[in-house]
Amino acid sequence: MALTHWLSPREEADWRALQFMHLRLDGALARELSESSVLSYPDYVVLVALTDQPDHRLRLSALAETLGWERSRLSHHVSRMRTRGHVDKVPCVEDRRGAIVVATPEGIRELRRAAPGHVAAVRRLFIDRLTTAQLSALGDAARAVLGGLDADADGAAD
Secondary structure: OOOOOOOOHHHHHHHHHHHHHHHHHHHHHHHHHHHHOOOOHHHHHHHHHHHOOOOOEEEHHHHHHHHOOOHHHHHHHHHHHHHOOOEEEEEOOOOOOOEEEEEOHHHHHHHHHHHHHHHHHHHHHOHHHOOHHHHHHHHHHHHHHHHHHHHHHHHHHO
């Protein structure tokens, strides 16, 4: 049995601060978005991921990977978003087992309506509370962790 490499007191304090910041920040952003928009926070992140694509579409599996969600969770969420007219799901031409999720014009309109308030909340709750150096260091750290997670996922797929 391998020995556990426990966190040092500083590592534990930093890890917990990051966890609680993330949880509380997500909660605050979700509340603000629901008060000012018809979109939920998960709706918003799905639409952002889709509209980051030139054609506003992604395979369901690629969208799940982008968001870090299980495919079943995403599939259920996409079904709810389809009901509200924010996305559509179409068969993949190259692979009939696959599905493509597409942001609808209505979904794009709702995202555009929600974006100014959401960006203002992100700025007020997060960006403006950090120095330029802190924000840059946090961004560098996030990209390093995300790169490692991507590499782990690529290794698991092999």
